[in-house]
Amino acid sequence: MSRFSFNQITAKPWTLPEMVAGCVAAGVDQVxxxxxxxxxxxxxxxAAxxxxxxLRVTTLCRSGFFQLPGWxxxxxxxxxxxxxxxxxxxVLVSGGLPEGSRDLAGAREHVADAIGRLVPDAAAAGVTLAVEPLHPMYAADRCVISTWDQALAIAERHPAEHVGVTVDTYHLWWDDTVLEKIARAGDRIAIYQLADWITPLPAGVLTGRGLPGDGCIDxxxxxxxxxxAGYRGPIEVEVMNADLWERPGRxxxxxxxxxxxRSFRGR
Structure with missing residues (x-):
């Protein structure tokens, strides 16, 4: 539990003061x-x-969406x-295709170039940019970076302390090559996030994730x-679930x- 970080979106209706008070009461020191x-x-x-x-803030979610004006x-x-x-x-979510575009390769290259433009500012601020690949079903409208390889290829253009990759179980579990690649990633892992894939898929797929252990992800x-890979940093549980949001934050x-x-039992 010393590595546990509570991601704010998991209890979305909780106000920030309520979440802070709840975490302190529960002995959670990372959010x-x-x-x-x-x-x-x-x-x-x-901040105050x-x-x-x-409390220590492990990540700020999220930025990116490089297809939008003013990105x-x-x-x-x-x-x-x-x-x-x-x-x-x-955490960077790249954004989908520009309106009316079908140029997926061009959109991905734009993301890489955009992140490159941000690196000097992030480095000066002491902030690591964490490229997050999302499940391919989000490629059109939310994130053209869909695989570990695509995210890593962008990160590897820059020093690891400036650009890394987000490991999110919900988005990567389907890839039969990803575990071996993650194990070789070394210091490219910027943050590790947990959420489970539950079936049948709910109507609102974006808000249909499960808590670790409630779905089919190993x-x-x-x-x-x-x-x-040598990652020893915080582990966030980041679950977007409409049913969960109906429950009290505590x-x-x-x-x-x-x-x-529970996710660590039997190791």
């Missing part, structure tokens, strides 16, 4: 924050709230926000691969902690 609720509460207030509670300025702001929150990692195999946190521990 992952999302930009939208931080902005709603106020960046400086959020978390810091005064003794550069928004991502620069996100880097500054991460630095203000003392979050060492900013979490222990991912743990082993990440360990072999219950969600307790269930999340239980599922996290």
């Amino acid at each position: 992952a924050l999302w930009r939208e609720p931080v902005a709603e509460y106020g960046l400086d207030r959020a 709230l978390v810091r005064d509670a003794g 550069f300025d928004d991502n620069r702001r996100a880097i500054d926000e991460a630095a203000a929150l003392r979050a060492p990692v900013l 979490m222990r195999a991912f743990h082993d691969a990440v360990d072999k 219950d969600v946190l307790a269930a999340t902690m239980t599922s996290f521990e």
Whole structure:
């Protein structure tokens, strides 16, 4: 549990002060924050709230969406926000195809170039950019970076302390080559996130993830691969689930902690 980090989206209806108080009460000292609720509460207030509670911010989620107008300025702001929150990692979701485009290869190259433009600012702020590959079903509208290889190819253009890759079990479990590749990744792993794939798929796929152990992903195999790579950092549970969001935040946190521990049993 010393590596456990509670990702804010897992209890989305919880306000930031409620989440901070709940984590402190439960003995959780690491959290992952999302930009939208931080902005709603106020960046400086959020940074002070978390810091005064003794919590460490493991990541700020999320930036990227490089197909949108104004992507550069928004991502620069996100880097500054991460630095203000003392979050060492900013998670990047690349965004989908530009409106009306079918040029998937061109979109992916644009993402690589865009991240390259952001590296000097991220390096100056002491923030690592974590490229997150999403499941291929999101390629058109949310993330043209779909595989570990695509994300790693972008990261490897830059020093590992500036650009890494996000390991998210929900998005990578389907790839029969990914465990071996993760095990060889070394210091390219910027953050490790857990969520399970549940079936049948709910109507709202984006909000149909499960807590670790509730679905069909072999979490222990991912743990082993990440360990072999030498990653010793925080492990976030990041679950978007509409049914989970109907429950009280403290219950969600307790269930999340239980599922996290359960994912390591039998190793």
